Amino acid sequence: MKPLLSNQLFTNKSNRPIKIIQFGEGNFLRAFVDWKIEQMNQIGFFNGNVAIVQPLSNGLEHLIQKQDCLYTVRLNGFQNGEKINTNEIITCVSSITNPYQNFPSFLDLANDDDARFIISNTTEAGIQFDATETFSMDFPSTTFPGKLTQLLYHRYIQNKAGFILIPCELIEKNGEALKHAVLQYAASWKLGEEFINWIHLENTFCSSLVDQIVSGYPKMQEQELWDTFGYTDHLMVTAEPFHFWVIEGPSWIEDELPLRKANLNVIFTNDMTPYRNQKVHILNGSHTAMVPPAILANLETVEQVMQDKDLSQFINNLVQNEIIPTLQLPRNQLENFARSTLERFKNPFIRHELKSIALNSISKFKTRLLPILKNNIEQKRNTPDYTIFSLASLLFLYKSDSEERQDDEQVIAVIEHAWQNPETLVHTLLSNSNIWGEDLSSLEGLEESLQTHLNNIEQFGLREALHHLLAKTEV
Numbered sequence: 001m002k003p004l005l006s007n008q009l010f011t012n013k014s015n016r017p018i019k020i021i022q023f024g025e026g027n028f029l030r031a032f033v034d035w036k037i038e039q040m041n042q043i044g045f046f047n048g049n050v051a052i053v054q055p056l057s058n059g060l061e062h063l064i065q066k067q068d069c070l071y072t073v074r075l076n077g078f079q080n081g082e083k084i085n086t087n088e089i090i091t092c093v094s095s096i097t098n099p100y101q102n103f104p105s106f107l108d109l110a111n112d113d114d115a116r117f118i119i120s121n122t123t124e125a126g127i128q129f130d131a132t133e134t135f136s137m138d139f140p141s142t143t144f145p146g147k148l149t150q151l152l153y154h155r156y157i158q159n160k161a162g163f164i165l166i167p168c169e170l171i172e173k174n175g176e177a178l179k180h181a182v183l184q185y186a187a188s189w190k191l192g193e194e195f196i197n198w199i200h201l202e203n204t205f206c207s208s209l210v211d212q213i214v215s216g217y218p219k220m221q222e223q224e225l226w227d228t229f230g231y232t233d234h235l236m237v238t239a240e241p242f243h244f245w246v247i248e249g250p251s252w253i254e255d256e257l258p259l260r261k262a263n264l265n266v267i268f269t270n271d272m273t274p275y276r277n278q279k280v281h282i283l284n285g286s287h288t289a290m291v292p293p294a295i296l297a298n299l300e301t302v303e304q305v306m307q308d309k310d311l312s313q314f315i316n317n318l319v320q321n322e323i324i325p326t327l328q329l330p331r332n333q334l335e336n337f338a339r340s341t342l343e344r345f346k347n348p349f350i351r352h353e354l355k356s357i358a359l360n361s362i363s364k365f366k367t368r369l370l371p372i373l374k375n376n377i378e379q380k381r382n383t384p385d386y387t388i389f390s391l392a393s394l395l396f397l398y399k400s401d402s403e404e405r406q407d408d409e410q411v412i413a414v415i416e417h418a419w420q421n422p423e424t425l426v427h428t429l430l431s432n433s434n435i436w437g438e439d440l441s442s443l444e445g446l447e448e449s450l451q452t453h454l455n456n457i458e459q460f461g462l463r464e465a466l467h468h469l470l471a472k473t474e475v
C-alpha cells in the first residue's frame with residue numbers, strides 16, 4: 001500500500017493569502033478552477049490560495065482534510081495534435097470548511113481582508129431561493145445563496161469591502177441569478193436597505209461560462225495510477241486538456257485575476273451570450289441527445305458513441321442539419337466549434353460515462369435541445385427528426401426504472417403514468433406544460449413525428465429504428 005498524499009509526503013506547499021472562497025468541492029471546480037489558480041501561482045502572477053466551503057452536509061470534507069487539501073489533476077488527451085498526459089499535484093487549496101459542522105469557522109472566512117473572490121459550482125440545482133427559511137446567524141441556511149447571504153452579511157457588518165463573485169453553474173446568466181437569489185434572501189430576512197445597497201455597490205456579480213470535459217475520479221485505473229505516482233490519492237480527478245472560461249463583467253477584473261497573463265484560455269467580455277449558445281447547444285446538446293439512444297444501444301461511454309458508425313452519424317447529422325442552422329454566429333465559426341467538439345468526444349484517454357451525463361435528462365433536454373426543436377419547426381426548416389428521435393429514445397428509456405433514469409420524481413411519475421396508455425402517450429406528454437414550461441402539442445408535425453419514431457423503436461428496436469432515420473436523411 002502506497003502512502004497517502006499529504007503534507008508529510010509533499011513538503012513543497014506554499015503559504016499564500018486566501019484570495020478565493022469557493023463554494024463546492026466537486027470534481028469540476030477542483031480540475032477547472034483550482035488547476036488554473038495553481039498555474040497562475042506557479043508563474044508568480046497571483047499568489048493566492050483557495051478556501052473551499054462544502055455546500056451540502058455530505059461531501060468530500062473528510063477526504064480532503066485527510067489529504068491536507070492536496071490532490072492530483074490528470075490532463076489526458078490531444079491538444080493541437082499533440083498527446084498530453086500530465087499529472088499535477090494541486091497545492092493552492094488551503095482549507096475546507098463544512099458549515100454544518102462548524103458554522104463559526106465558515107463565517108470567519110468573511111473576516112479575511114485578502115479574500116476577494118467567491119467562485120462556485122453547486123450544479124444546476126444549487127442557485128435556489130427558499131422563501132420558507134428564517135434568518136439566523138447561528139446555523140447555516142439550507143441553500144447555497146442563503147449561506148452566501150449569511151457570509152456577505154457577516155462581512156458587511158464589519159464594514160469590509162465586498163467580493164467579486166464568479167459562479168460557474170451551467171445556468172443562463174448565472175451571475176444575475178445568484179445576485180437575484182441573494183437579494184431575495186436579504187429582503188425576506190429583512191436585513192435592511194443599507195445591506196442591500198452594500199450588495200449592489202460593493203460587490204460585482206459576473207456571469208460565466210465554463211467548458212472542459214471533466215470525467216472525474218479514474219476508478220478503473222486507480223491502482224495503476226497510485227503505483228505510478230508512488231502515493232495513494234482518493235481525490236484524483238481526470239479532465240481533457242482543453243479548457244475555456246468566458247467571464248462576463250467589467251474589464252478591470254482581469255487585473256485582479258490574471259488568468260490570460262498565465263496563457264490560460266479565458267475570455268473577459270461584456271456579452272457571453274454567443275459563446276454560451278454555441279457551447280450549450282452544440283456540445284451539451286449533443287451530449288444530451290446521444291445519451292438515450294446510446295444507452296438503449298447498450299453503449300457506456302461518449303467515446304464508444306463516436307466509434308459507433310450509426311450513432312456518430314446520428315450526432316453529426318443532428319449538429320449539422322438541426323443545431324447549427326439555428327445559431328446566430330458565422331457558419332464557419334460554428335463548423336469549427338462543432339468539428340473540435342466531436343474530436344474532443346473521441347478522446348480515447350478519458351472514460352466519460354453516458355450515465356454521468358444522463359442525470360436530469362428531461363431538464364437538460366429542455367434547455368439544450370427544445371430551443372433547437374422549436375426553432376426548426378417555427379422557421380419551417382425540415383422536421384428536426386434527429387432531435388425528435390432523441391426525445392423518443394428518452395421517453396422509451398424513462399418507460400421503466402433503470403440505473404440511468406435519475407430525474408425529478410414528479411417528472412418520472414408523469415412519464416410512467418402516460419406510458420400506461422400508449423395511444424395517448426405522445427399528446428399527453430407534449431401538452432404537459434409542467435414538464436416543458438409550455439404546451440408543445442401544437443408545434444406543427446411534432447406529434448406525428450414523435451409517434452413515428454416511438455413506434456419504430458418499439459417495433460424494430462433502437463438500431464433498426466436508427467437505420468430507418470439515417471436512410472431517410474440520405475435520400
Ligand SMILES: NC(=O)c1ccc[n+]([C@@H]2O[C@H](COP(=O)([O-])OP(=O)(O)OC[C@H]3O[C@@H](n4cnc5c(N)ncnc54)[C@H](O)[C@@H]3O)[C@@H](O)[C@H]2O)c1
Pocket residue numbers: 023024025026027028029054055056059121122123124125126127143144170210211212213214215216
Ligand atoms: N464534469 C464536467 O465535465 C463538467 C463540465 C462543465 C460543467 N460541469 C458542471 O459542473 C457541475 C458539477 O460537476 P462536478 O463534476 O463537479 O460534480 P460533483 O458531483 O463532483 O460535485 C457537485 C458539487 O455540487 C454541490 N451540490 C450538488 N447539489 C447541490 C445543491 N442542491 N446545493 C448546493 N450544492 C450542491 C456538491 O456539494 C458538490 O460540491 C455539474 O452540474 C455540471 O453541470 C461539469
Ligand SMILES: O=P(O)(O)OC[C@@H](O)[C@@H](O)[C@H](O)[C@H](O)CO
Pocket residue numbers: 170210211212213214283284287288356357359
Ligand atoms: O455536467 P452536466 O451533467 O450538466 O452535463 C453533462 C455534459 O454535457 C457536461 O458535463 C460537459 O461535459 C461539459 O459541460 C463540458 O464543458
